[in-house]
Amino acid sequence: MKSFITYDSESDFSIYNIPFGVAFIAEEYPTCVTRIGDTVIDLAMLYDAGYLDNLGLEENVFEAMVLNPFIELGKSVTVPVREHIQKLFLEGSDLSKDTDLQANAFFDLNDVQMMLPVHVPNYTDFYSSIEHATNVGKMFRDPENALLPNWRHLPVGYHGRSSSIVSSGTALHRPKGQTKPADSDMPVFGPSKRLDFELEMAFITNTYTELGDSVTTENAEDHIFGMVLFNDWSARDLQKWEYVPLGPFLAKNFGSSVSPWIVTLEALDPFRVAGPKQDPEVLPYLKYEGEKNFDINLQVGLTPQDSEETVVCNSNFKYMYWNMAQQLAHHTVNGCNIEVGDMYASGTISGKDENSYGSMLEISWSGQKPVKLKDGQERSFIEDYDTVTMRGWSEKDGKRVGFGEVVTQILPAK
Amino acid sequence: MKSFITYDSESDFSIYNIPFGVAFIAEEYPTCVTRIGDTVIDLAMLYDAGYLDNLGLEENVFEAMVLNPFIELGKSVTVPVREHIQKLFLEGSDLSKDTDLQANAFFDLNDVQMMLPVHVPNYTDFYSSIEHATNVGKMFRDPENALLPNWRHLPVGYHGRSSSIVSSGTALHRPKGQTKPADSDMPVFGPSKRLDFELEMAFITNTYTELGDSVTTENAEDHIFGMVLFNDWSARDLQKWEYVPLGPFLAKNFGSSVSPWIVTLEALDPFRVAGPKQDPEVLPYLKYEGEKNFDINLQVGLTPQDSEETVVCNSNFKYMYWNMAQQLAHHTVNGCNIEVGDMYASGTISGKDENSYGSMLEISWSGQKPVKLKDGQERSFIEDYDTVTMRGWSEKDGKRVGFGEVVTQILPAK
Secondary structure: OOEOOOOOOOOOEOOOOOOEEEEEEOOOEEEEEEEEOOEEEEHHHHHHOOOOOOOOOOOOOOOOOOOHHHHOOOHHHHHHHHHHHHHHOEOOOHHHHOHHHHHHHEEEHHHEEEOOOOOOOOEEEEOOOHHHHHHHHHHHOOHHHOOOOOOOOOOOEEEOOOOOEEEOOOOEEOOEEEEOOOOOOOOEEEEOOOEEOOEEEEEEEOOOOOOOOOOOOOOHHHHEEEEEEEEOOEEHHHHHHHOOOOOOOOOOOOOEEEOOOEEEHHHHHHHEEOOOOOOOOOOHHHOOOOOOEEOOEEEEEEEOOOOOOEEEEEEEHHHOOOOHHHHHHHHHOOOOOOOOOOEEEOOOOOOOOHHHOOOHHHHOOOOOOOEEOOOOOEEOOOOOOOEEEEEEEEEEOOEEEEEEEEEEEEEOOO | OOEOOOOOOOOOEOOOOOOEEEEEEOOOEEEEEEEEOOEEEEHHHHHHOOOOOOOOOOOOOOOOOOOHHHHOOOHHHHHHHHHHHHHHOEOOOHHHHOHHHHHHHEEEHHHEEEOOOOOOOOEEEEOOOHHHHHHHHHHHOOHHHOOOOOOOOOOOEEEOOOOOEEEOOOOEEOOEEEEOOOOOOOOEEEEOOOEEOOEEEEEEEOOOOOOOOOOOOOOHHHHEEEEEEEEOOEEHHHHHHHOOOOOOOOOOOOOEEEOOOEEEHHHHHHHEEOOOOOOOOOOHHHOOOOOOEEOOEEEEEEEOOOOOOEEEEEEEHHHOOOOHHHHHHHHHOOOOOOOOOOEEEOOOOOOOOHHHOOOHHHHOOOOOOOEEOOOOOEEOOOOOOOEEEEEEEEEEOOEEEEEEEEEEEEEOOO
């Protein structure tokens, strides 16, 4: 496939991608968009010009501040719409000759501001990387029994805070809170001293289910519109003091950053791979067939203020022990209902070797092995004015499909 | 104060209450309502008839499926509106003579269906009763060190699932899930065998704050519109297996039931009492002045199918160790933003003696002391077709302000 819209061969946004996002155009109005290379295309304008007729779009769902109205139409509509848009961008298409519309609907990436692509009614965070869970268990519990007894039997998860999910580019203030020094019985209050990123991905659901109903591993992917990169910011010192017995709270809910482009499961289909063997065997409701892991390269860069970036992690989404279908089947097996726009994050995605650890906690082994940055500085955790950039992309047979970046600068505590 | 609308002296919905709710009228349209005795009053109609003019209501915010648009106006509007409505209902008012409007805007409680009163963007559950936390700690950890080290230093809380919050009257299916028998290394799957209620109350916020900002204990109550009864359904056996290390998940998110009438903080003002002495002294951001606990009688009734109710718990909201202002200050001290309609539940509200325990887990002491019901049956936990009814009311100087009921029947697992 060759698009009439030119792009670099290294672009995440090839003709094979066709992601969905929401942009503020010229600081004037929000609209749903897609992207080829560095060209952002206003889908509401394509609709108004008749390029999206007869596809089951009864109204202009792209004329919106969020993608929820489009996503809610379900795969029977969104999949053909995406395939149709892909064809519109091919050389020789009607759109390729419609220079008037191109002048109005095509924008340079630098002239738009990308926003959070969906309204997120509910946000769940899983803990599905066996390497990450093992590393954390080794550090904080027993190196010989790093995984808790339930870990291999169910995808451990907990509810996060959806109000504080922000788009790439939104700076976050270092959180303040209680921590307990090791040498004291009393807690102290102040800015977190162990602020960390967590390299995650999240999937977004396209359905409202009824309370009491369950999704199976077989039909779970029908309910998943697509994925984003997800930086699950964590204050390790706050978490250590607060998290028993009911889990993380203020250590997490001061902000989570997501990439602005939702890459569909269909675009990721060529990059499916088999997941790890699950031993012991899982309960019947968690069994699945087919390849449900995805080979997505992941990278984290750390950039101190006014300095250059050091890549501190190269990981891959294919390492996940529990796949998304299992996560969604587990989440709903008790009858919990899902909603359109919900985000379900993977948990930190670490690989086997030290270069693939998805958090500073693991990379610096709880501060015992600070990372040397390119500019000579060292880091155990994230300092004020540091910027963390996460990237994700798949490549196979000369086709590249990626997520772009989620970029967040940390500001001092307010 | 005497209303021209007659009501029983034992009614929770006296002229001193003036709560807010949302009703489906004659199965035709939803509208925001208030209530005196068993008379439900359509506020959208009062607005259209001009009875709510010059109060800062620029449009008919009561013509809505949820109270969020009204609540969002903030106390500078909602408090005078409620006081004005109260005056409308007094003997001799213009409304008392307007029989035409009464014929159109006044409904018998039996002719309307009460709905969930707000859209809930975020739901947090605290764990703020020292008696409950101590009981749970005694049963599952160490009777000599029942409270974890952090408990007296911060109001422990965690995020819940807002999608599965339902209104009184909505039946819930018994959840299925994984549990681990004591005599096995492997988990099994099936319907929960230890389904429980948790007697809680929840407050609802009226503000959007900016990420990075904090609410203080001094201004927290300005951001609290009112309260509801909250039944935080829990599957104890699912929770025991899943909850380490990240907290409750499927054990809770299959459903939470709330009472349909939001009672404002202003209506509860006469029932303020001092909270318990907090020892050790709390950190400065958790200190507060004034009476921030409320004397609200709470009761739980258990009714087997086709049988009579047995009251299994009489508790009181005044027992709370951590008050709502402290909860909200803690929740936001790290910069977490709050939204209009958020629900913040108290955690199970237990008193000191066995008759005041707010869950079957405590009442039956984890099944060791089953409760004898009036009809001769016994209960350690909730059986299929049982109905649980929670009630809450305050009384002082002949004035009664209450919440009515939250009623939920448990159906078999789907």
